[in-house]
Amino acid sequence: MPTGVALRDVREQLFDAAERILLRDGPSALTSRAVTTEAGCAKGVLHRHFDDFDAFLAEFVLDRVDRMDAQAAALRESAGTGTVAGNLVDALTAVFGSVAVAIVPLITFRDELRARLRQSWPAGVPVLTEACVMIAVYLAEERDLGRIAADADVDTLAPTLIGAGHLLFADRTGTPPDRDAVRRMVTTVIAGAVP
Known part of the structure; x- marks a missing residue:
């Protein structure tokens, strides 16, 4: 994933990605890696905005x-x-x-x-x-x-x-x-x- 790319409304982008995964694949598929991959951003982005x-x-x-x-x-x-x-x-x-x-x-x-x-x-x-x-x-x-x-x-x-x-x-x-x-x-x- 590219880093240093400006993301607009990061929280909403991550939440929308989590919703898509949850609806498509269920709760067991919902991981931080899956969310950031679905959102098209680096894994560190999630951890910069949330404690865990x-x-x-x-x-x-x-x-x-x-x-x-x-x-x-x-x-x-x-x-x-x-x-x-x-x-x-x-x-x-x-x-x-x-x-x-x-x-x-x-x-x-x-x-x-x-x-x-x-x-x-x-x-x-x-x-x-x-x-x-x-x-x-x-x-x-x-x-x-x-x-x-x-x-x-x-x-x-x-x-x-x-x-x-x-x-x-x-x-x-x-x-x-x-x-x-x-x-x-x-x-x-x-x-x-x-x-």
Whole structure:
């Protein structure tokens, strides 16, 4: 690899390379050498910007969690429009169609990464807990609009939807579930909450 080449937005270039590797080859293929090779830069570049590889991975995971803010905003804006089930299908497909499914095994695969994430993310798996919050906020807004039952327990519905969605999308090597499969799951989970 050439050295001395100026890289624009090195962190983002390295994060994007890590995402490509993670999606293509899984967590066991994610090494500092693989990331820098994929990014087209010298290995030392990663270590100049991060204390070590687990520090890099922790910041990568948190960066990808931050990217969910746009999805959360779009879901909140959909409250009161379309159907509740349709909005949830779109949101779950977006969450699990992203790198989120691949991040879960990465976190479970690396003890040191989990330890580092605990320093800034005290409970749960970051992408999944953030998705639960996103869904719970949306469901609360729909409850306030009267589109789901006033007594609907959104704090139970949200993790139920995330857990069931994760199970549907968990096989990264197979074909992702089709929209009908996601819709069946969503309508089953929310059936008791929809008036």
